[in-house]
Amino acid sequence: MSAAGGGPSEADISPEVLLALGVIGGLLGIYLSDINVLGGVIAPVLGSLGAVCAIIWGADAIRRVASYGLGTGVPSIGYMSLALGIIGALVGVALAATLNLTIIGPVLGLVAGLILGAVVGIVAKVIVKMKIAVLIRCTAEISGAAALAVLGFSSAIAGGYGLDLILAKVIAPGFIALFFIFVTMAIQHPFNACLGPNENQVRTIKLAVSTAFSVMTITGILAIFNPSLVYAGVPAWLVILVIGAIGWVVSLKSFICASNEAAAEVSWNAEIPKVEE
Amino acid sequence: MDPITLGVVALMGAAATIAGATEDIETDIGSESNPNSQVQLAPQMGHLHRFINKATSGEPVAYGVWAGVAGSVAYLFLHLFNLNPVIAIAAGASVAALVHTIYTVTSHLGRIVGQSQFGQPVYWDALTQALGPIAGHGFIANFSIVAVAYLITLPIEGLAHPFPLPLLAVMWGITLGAIGSSTGDVHYGTESEFQQYPFGGGIPVANHGDINIKSSVGIKNSIDVGNFCAKFGGPLTGICFGLLVFISFWITVIFGLYGGLVAGIIIVLILIILNNRIEVFARKTYGPYKE
Amino acid sequence: MVITAILTLIIAVAIGGILIGGGVHFIPVGGAPAAMATATGVGTGTAMLAAGGGLTGLITAASMTGQPVYIVCIAGAVGGMLMIALTMLIANIIYVYGCGIVPSSAKVEKDIITGLDQEKYITPGTEGHGVPTGCFVSGVIGGLFGGVGGGLVYWAAYNALAEAITTPILGVESNVVIAGLAAILGVAVFFINAVIASYNIGGTTEGVHDPKFKRLPRGVLASGVASIVLGIFIYLIVGGAL
Numbered sequence: 001m002s003a004a005g006g007g008p009s010e011a012d013i014s015p016e017v018l019l020a021l022g023v024i025g026g027l028l029g030i031y032l033s034d035i036n037v038l039g040g041v042i043a044p045v046l047g048s049l050g051a052v053c054a055i056i057w058g059a060d061a062i063r064r065v066a067s068y069g070l071g072t073g074v075p076s077i078g079y080m081s082l083a084l085g086i087i088g089a090l091v092g093v094a095l096a097a098t099l100n101l102t103i104i105g106p107v108l109g110l111v112a113g114l115i116l117g118a119v120v121g122i123v124a125k126v127i128v129k130m131k132i133a134v135l136i137r138c139t140a141e142i143s144g145a146a147a148l149a150v151l152g153f154s155s156a157i158a159g160g161y162g163l164d165l166i167l168a169k170v171i172a173p174g175f176i177a178l179f180f181i182f183v184t185m186a187i188q189h190p191f192n193a194c195l196g197p198n199e200n201q202v203r204t205i206k207l208a209v210s211t212a213f214s215v216m217t218i219t220g221i222l223a224i225f226n227p228s229l230v231y232a233g234v235p236a237w238l239v240i241l242v243i244g245a246i247g248w249v250v251s252l253k254s255f256i257c258a259s260n261e262a263a264a265e266v267s268w269n270a271e272i273p274k275v276e277e
Numbered sequence: 278m279d280p281i282t283l284g285v286v287a288l289m290g291a292a293a294t295i296a297g298a299t300e301d302i303e304t305d306i307g308s309e310s311n312p313n314s315q316v317q318l319a320p321q322m323g324h325l326h327r328f329i330n331k332a333t334s335g336e337p338v339a340y341g342v343w344a345g346v347a348g349s350v351a352y353l354f355l356h357l358f359n360l361n362p363v364i365a366i367a368a369g370a371s372v373a374a375l376v377h378t379i380y381t382v383t384s385h386l387g388r389i390v391g392q393s394q395f396g397q398p399v400y401w402d403a404l405t406q407a408l409g410p411i412a413g414h415g416f417i418a419n420f421s422i423v424a425v426a427y428l429i430t431l432p433i434e435g436l437a438h439p440f441p442l443p444l445l446a447v448m449w450g451i452t453l454g455a456i457g458s459s460t461g462d463v464h465y466g467t468e469s470e471f472q473q474y475p476f477g478g479g480i481p482v483a484n485h486g487d488i489n490i491k492s493s494v495g496i497k498n499s500i501d502v503g504n505f506c507a508k509f510g511g512p513l514t515g516i517c518f519g520l521l522v523f524i525s526f527w528i529t530v531i532f533g534l535y536g537g538l539v540a541g542i543i544i545v546l547i548l549i550i551l552n553n554r555i556e557v558f559a560r561k562t563y564g565p566y567k568e
Numbered sequence: 569m570v571i572t573a574i575l576t577l578i579i580a581v582a583i584g585g586i587l588i589g590g591g592v593h594f595i596p597v598g599g600a601p602a603a604m605a606t607a608t609g610v611g612t613g614t615a616m617l618a619a620g621g622g623l624t625g626l627i628t629a630a631s632m633t634g635q636p637v638y639i640v641c642i643a644g645a646v647g648g649m650l651m652i653a654l655t656m657l658i659a660n661i662i663y664v665y666g667c668g669i670v671p672s673s674a675k676v677e678k679d680i681i682t683g684l685d686q687e688k689y690i691t692p693g694t695e696g697h698g699v700p701t702g703c704f705v706s707g708v709i710g711g712l713f714g715g716v717g718g719g720l721v722y723w724a725a726y727n728a729l730a731e732a733i734t735t736p737i738l739g740v741e742s743n744v745v746i747a748g749l750a751a752i753l754g755v756a757v758f759f760i761n762a763v764i765a766s767y768n769i770g771g772t773t774e775g776v777h778d779p780k781f782k783r784l785p786r787g788v789l790a791s792g793v794a795s796i797v798l799g800i801f802i803y804l805i806v807g808g809a810l
Contacts (some may be wrong), residue, residue, distance in 0.1 A: 052299025072763070073769045075334040076615050080763035083756035087801055090749075094805040112801065120760065121799050125792040128768045157452055170736035171748045173356075174441030180348045180752065181341035181447050185334060185380075193332055193384040196317075203390070207383055214376060218346055221372065252379065261387040266396035272325050272496055273398065311603035311611050337616045400711050429627075439747035448623040448755070449606030452651065455620025458603075458612040460658045466603035466611065467667040477668030479605035481693025509666050517658035524654075525628050525647050534639070534648060535630075548653040552660055553701045555681065556671045559664040566687035568669075 003271040011201045015060060019141065019203075022057020025111070026050045026148035030106040033155040044229055045155040045243055046237045048219050049154025051183075052212040052247070058145030059208035061117075063201065066191055070130075074195070078188030081139060082180055084120060085146025088113030089154075090166075091148065097163035105161050109147045117143025143185065149183045150176075153219045156240060169226055180257035182218065186211035203258045210251035216244030249256050282435040282530050289428045290523030293453075296421030298507075298515030300453055302462030303414035305510065306407055306503040307331035308382055309339065310458040312466030317388060318486035320395035326490045327403040327497040330388040333380045335460075337454030340418070341447045342380075347373035348426055355427075355442070363428055370420040374412045377419075381411055393417075407499045415458025422449050425522055435530045444454025449522075449553070455464040456518050469502050477563060511519075541561060573728065577806065578799035580724030584717040585761045585795025586788050591713030592765035593784045594617045595652060596703035599772040601695070609682075609703060610659050612789055614766035615759070617655065622758045624651040625715030629722055630751065641719040648715025652707045656699045663698040671698025673774055680777045683703055691764040692762050696774075706775025722754035728806045749788035753805070757798055761791045 004106070032041050058081075062168015066074045092109025096102050120143075121136030151161060157175060158165035170176050190208040193199075220241025223229065229236035258268050308316050309331045333339045351369030355359040360368075382404065389399050426445035428528045429438040438445065470488045471480050492501045524544060530535030595618055598608035603611030610617055627638045628647030644660040663669045672689040673679070673696040680702040688697050699707070727773060735786035737745055773780045 003785050007613060026328060036423070063491075070767070072615060072766045073613055073771075076613070076763045078334070079338060079615075083495045083759040086752065087798065087805070091801050091804045098804075098807055099619070112804075116797070120529050120764065120794050123790050123794045124764060124767050127786060127793065128764065129786075131646060145466075164737050166743050167733075168740040168751065171752065172441065172442035172737075172740045173352060174447075174748055174751075175349055176595050176748065176752050177444040177447040177550065177755070178342075178345040180755070181345050181451070185338055185342045188338075189333060189380065189384070190387075192334055193387030194391045195332075196388060198393045199391045201389075207387060209381075210383065214379065217377070218349070218372070220350055222353060224357060227357075238590045249722055252383070255383060257392045260399065260530065262390045262393060263399040264390075264393040264396045265385075267400050268402045269325070270402060271491070272497060273326065301599070301633075301750050311600040311613075335613060335616050337619055345790070391666075429759075436631075438631055439743070440627070440630055440751050441744070442747055444748060444751055445627065447628055452620040454613065455616050456651075459610045459617055459655045460662060462603050463611050463659060463662045464606065464666045467605040467663075472606070473756040479667075479669060479691035479694035479697040481691065482601075482606055483693055484602065485606070510662060513658050513662055513666075517654050519652050521651055523626065525624065525650055526631075528646075529631070531765065534635070538639070538642050538646055541650060545646070545649045545653050548650075548657050549701070549704060549708060552653075552657050552699070552704050555657075555660055555664055556682075556684075556698075556701055557689050559670045560684065560689065561700075563668060563670050566691055 013201060013205065015064060018060040020263050022054045022145050022148065023164060025053030027106055027110065030152050030155055030159065030161060041234055041236045044159060044223060047152050047156040048216045048240055051149040052216055054145045054148035054152060055183065055186045056205060056208045058142050059190045060205065061138045061141040061145065061206055062188050062254045064241065065132065065134055065190040068132045068150045072193040076189050077142065078183045081117060081142035082184040084116040084143040084145045085113045086150055086180055088116050088143060089147040089151045090092060093161055093166055094164045102162050106151055109151050110144050113147030114144040124239050135172035137214065138228065146187065150179050153179050153215060156219055157223050157226055158261050159226055173225065175222055182215050186215050200262065205253040206251060206258055210248060210255055213244050213247035213251055217248050219239060220244050279434050285428050285431060285436060286523060286526045287435065289425050289526065290519045292421040292424045293522035294515040297419045297456065298511045299336050299414040300418040300457045301514035302503050302511040302553060303411055303418060304457055305465045305506040306471055306499045307411050308499060310336045310462055310524060312462050314469055315470050315486060319488050320392060321530050322396035322486035323364055324490050325397050325497045327400050327496050329385050329404065329407050331381050331384050332388045333384045336452045337456040340450040343377050343415060344375045344422040344450025345443060346376055348423045349443040350451050352442040353421050357422035365426060366423045367421055369423055373419045374416045377415045378408055378412045381408060387542055399549045403498050410500060410503060420452060422446060425449055438567050446557030457514050460517050461506060461510035461514035465502060469505045478552050479568065503554030504505040517552060569589055573731065574803055575648045577724050577728045577803055578796065581799035581802055582718050582759060582792055582795045584721035585757055585791045585798065587608040587624065587713045588761040589765040589791025590784060590788050591710045591717060592762050593773065593787055594706045594710030594713065594775050594783060596707050596775040597772055605663060605667055605669050606694045607772065608698065610699065612757035613761040614675045614769060614771060618762045619759060621648040621711045623652040624648060626722055626754050629719035633726060633747065635724050640723045641741045643715045644719025644740055644781060645712045648711035649708050652711030656704050656707050658692035660699050664755060670695050672696050673703065675774055676777050701709030703775050703778055718754055718758050721757045722750055724754045725748060725802060726750040732806050753802055757795065758796065760794060764790050765793055
């Protein structure tokens with residue numbers, strides 16, 4: 001995999017805006033995902049929409065750090081941060097259970113993810129002597145986004161963010177492993193797929209929206225595992241699936257249109273133009 | 278030794294072999310992983326091409342995702358609706374094929390447009406004609422990976438793995454991706470992409486990006502790559518993954534707990550000697566490099 | 569949880585992390601250039617190949633769940649070594665029979681194990697190609713360490729959780745929950761240390777004879793520090809599940 005190299009990339013949307021979207025949208029979605037708050041159908045949908053916000057934030061953070069060229073390709077920082085984020089998310093809900101304060105779980109998860117990301121970022125910078133200025137901040141951001149995304153999708157399946165729910169509905173069936181690898185893909189794919197001298201932030205973010213909704217769509221299918229989430233005869237999984245699929249199709253279409261516009265040439269013919277030597 | 282367990286282990290080995298072969302052919306058609314650096318470089322070197330540029334992360338993460346989706350959906354159908362395992366796994370692999378196809382389109386568009394200043398057009402016909410083979414090979418690979426994961430969890434003596442099916446599917450998917458990108462891709466990167474250079478040598482850095490864009494008839498496309506690699510790189514990747522899955526469980530089934538671990542270490546020593554024999558064979562047969 | 573159990577968990581995760589991070593330094597990977605036979609080693613990324621070996625080790629280690637720690641670790645080592653060894657062997661078969669290449673390295677004059685000359689077998693303009701015996705043995709050692717490390721982390725997490733979770737959770741058997749949670753923690757610790765190690769060697773290495781191998785102490789220190797922190801956080805998870 002050729003890493004991008006080069007240096008800081010231009011951005012039309014500032015990192016702070018996307019950070020705010022991820023943190024506020026992510027936490028809000030997860031908090032509203034508790035079925036006791038908003039009924040059995042809307043709640044899981046909001047939980048997964050929160051996770052979508054977190055993925056978009058994470059994808060932008062990957063873009064900022066990987067445009068420096070890590071020497072190991074874009075995906076590596078993705079799955080490392082997801083591993084940190086999953087441990088962070090689990091620490092959050094577990095600590096909240098220990099303290100008997102379920103409500104602080106998601107915030108603790110985010111904080112634990114940020115701390116773990118920062119620790120590994122510091123290790124990479126101080127001990128391994130990596131020379132990337134934004135490494136600590138971006139590793140922390142991606143890990144935090146990962147923690148929120150995993151918690152959001154998990155709470156959509158489990159119907160809440162209590163430790164017992166997550167253990168029984170997400171970890172015991174092994175769905176946590178899918179979230180680990182699929183959210184890795186969703187966060188690192190947008191920049192990894194679009195990198196190159198003509199990479200453009202808006203197009204990359206469009207792809208990030210699409211990858212985030214792809215995870216939501218699959219989460220919708222997996223939410224069938226929890227049939228108790230029904231409201232007025234409509235199962236929650238169907239709503240997650242339909243909204244996820246609509247979001248996926250719309251964002252995909254907008255990404256394809258943007259790509260066709262930015263392409264050097266769009267062709268349906270089996271013919272190669274002559275190149276000037 | 279339980280003959281039924283042994284039969285299941287053999288079936289796992291067979292499924293893994295199919296998974297390995299189709300995974301490698303799929304990633305050669307899609308041009309995923311390391312040899313894709315050449316497809317990526319070609320437009321800068323003045324070679325406009327009609328290959329797929331599928332930079333869907335490395336193969337391990339990609340196959341972790343596809344197999345994970347297939348395994349999770351299959352697990353759902355198995356446990357909730359008590360469906361026949363074959364149908365449940367096929368349903369899972371179908372969902373995975375859909376995800377796989379869409380990620381293929383986005384990564385191809387992303388990378389080609391990301392370097393549009395070199396004039397590389399987006400050939401939609403080249404992309405769409407390769408999607409079928411990519412999704413098809415991916416389906417077979419994912420079906421087989423999830424089948425391996427399912428067989429390991431069967432509650433029979435000597436197997437009955439404690440991990441849940443989706444977790445095992447993700448882990449085997451990542452492992453197969455690592456094997457596929459390490460073995461079969463070499464045949465694509467060293468031979469198929471550089472067919473115009475003589476056989477018998479590495480590719481000097483100076484020739485990087487100078488890939489072969491013509492096939493025996495017309496302009497070379499990704500399907501031609503699949504046809505090429507299906508003859509050697511693909512099957513060997515299958516043998517590699519098949520042997521791995523088979524040996525890692527066969528040893529404890531045949532030799533018991535302690536004997537199995539000793540047998541495993543002995544097999545590793547045999548592999549070291551085998552590798553040395555191959556190295557010596559190459560040195561004797563080919564001799565030092567001649568211009 | 570008594571203090572010795574807490575210390576066992578944190579120390580086991582730290583040692584496991586160090587073994588994983590150290591093991592990655594042994595695995596010969598040439599990155600993208602190796603896929604075009606432009607560099608010695610296996611044609612993929614460090615963390616990728618290590619992950620494949622480590623996860624195979626984790627699967628074989630977990631099939632020994634309930635056995636004493638040394639059995640779990642040896643089972644992990646066998647799985648890790650088998651995966652790395654088979655991958656390198658088949659890769660070499662493709663290099664030799666598919667591409668007509670003699671395995672050789674440009675970083676040493678003579679192979680560190682067989683003592684065979686390397687230089688005249690190298691294609692001009694490349695840094696070597698294939699997996700010569702020295703790299704192969706180094707890779708097997710890397711698989712050994714990675715497998716033992718992964719097995720150790722899984723064993724420690726499983727045992728700590730088995731003490732903490734004793735009753736079914738929402739109708740799900742406790743051993744199912746424990747295995748799932750221990751597995752994902754093992755996978756997470758593995759990936760984190762593998763990536764830290766691959767940062768340290770800058771993506772590619774040929775194993776013990778590579779000049780980059782001198783960075784091993786630094787990598788071990790980095791993995792150790794990160795893994796102690798991870799061990800403490802994992803203890804918080806186990807403590808919460810009590």
